[in-house]
Amino acid sequence: MKKLTFNKVRLAVAVCAAGLLLGAISLNAEPVNIAGGYTTIDMGVNLASKLAAGSNSLNINGVSGATISLDTGFRVDAVFGYGIKLSDQVNLAPELEIGCLYNQLNQATGGGKSSSVGGEFVQVPFMVNGDFHFMVTRELVLYAGGGVGVDCMFLSANAGVLGGEADFAWQAFCGVQYKVGAGELGVGYKILETKPNGCNLIANNTIALSYTFHF
Numbered sequence: 001m002k003k004l005t006f007n008k009v010r011l012a013v014a015v016c017a018a019g020l021l022l023g024a025i026s027l028n029a030e031p032v033n034i035a036g037g038y039t040t041i042d043m044g045v046n047l048a049s050k051l052a053a054g055s056n057s058l059n060i061n062g063v064s065g066a067t068i069s070l071d072t073g074f075r076v077d078a079v080f081g082y083g084i085k086l087s088d089q090v091n092l093a094p095e096l097e098i099g100c101l102y103n104q105l106n107q108a109t110g111g112g113k114s115s116s117v118g119g120e121f122v123q124v125p126f127m128v129n130g131d132f133h134f135m136v137t138r139e140l141v142l143y144a145g146g147g148v149g150v151d152c153m154f155l156s157a158n159a160g161v162l163g164g165e166a167d168f169a170w171q172a173f174c175g176v177q178y179k180v181g182a183g184e185l186g187v188g189y190k191i192l193e194t195k196p197n198g199c200n201l202i203a204n205n206t207i208a209l210s211y212t213f214h215f
Contacts, residue, residue: 031138032179033083033214034091040079042188044208047072048103051121051155052200067110068157070121073103075190075206081131088135095129097147101192101204105157119157123204125169125192126150141184144174151194169194177212186210 051068081095105119129147136142151169175188192204 032135032141032177032184034089034133034135034141035083035085036214037082038080038093038183038212038214040081040186040210040212041077042079042186042208042210043074043076044206045072046075046101046103047205048101048121049203050200051202068108068117068121069106070103071106073101075099075101075204075208077208079129081129083133090135091133093129093131093133093145095127095131095145095147097125097127097129097149099123099125099127101125101206108157117157119155122154123192123194124152124154125171125194126152127169127171129171129173131173139179141177142175143177143186143188144172146170146172151192153194153196165196167194167196175210177210180211183214184212186212 048070050070077097077099079095079097081093083091083093085091101123103121105117105121108115108117127147127149129145131143131145133141133143148168148170150166152164152166154164169192171190171192173188173190175186177184177186187207187209190204190206190208192206193201195201
């Protein structure tokens, strides 16, 4: 009985010591920097909606007026921002962003026909964003924002270029960041939408990992 009690005491002391050590590390750690210049690089999985032509001009493998489904692809972005401190916990950051979204074509359907199709759909968005950051703890930050810009799109199928154009685009995003080293490691969600001439609205849903560098 005494041995059992002694073991419990040792366990309690060990837990308290670990808690004090973690607390000291947390207090001594530099807090997340939410003000000043930064660069964020992110990369993740992109799920794009189907491409549907508004006319019969899109003909792929004999399928006229085709609707094209896309495979799961990826998105890579580089963001350049400057945090303006609004309070000890909140900042607003104007940002410039350039990205690349890539999805392979899967299947074309239309007019009662369907056909597998090879090719790719590439998007290169240039965006201007507004991004709010909220410091939850010294190491943890939540963020949310949105932006507008131009999405340059290129569609090719069966080794033939079908076309390319640039259209207005908008996006919204949110996520969480945690201090790792001199920057922050994050995970976030983005939705980017645009409407090419003669086609349906295209929505891109991305879940990405990111790392932010401060300067």
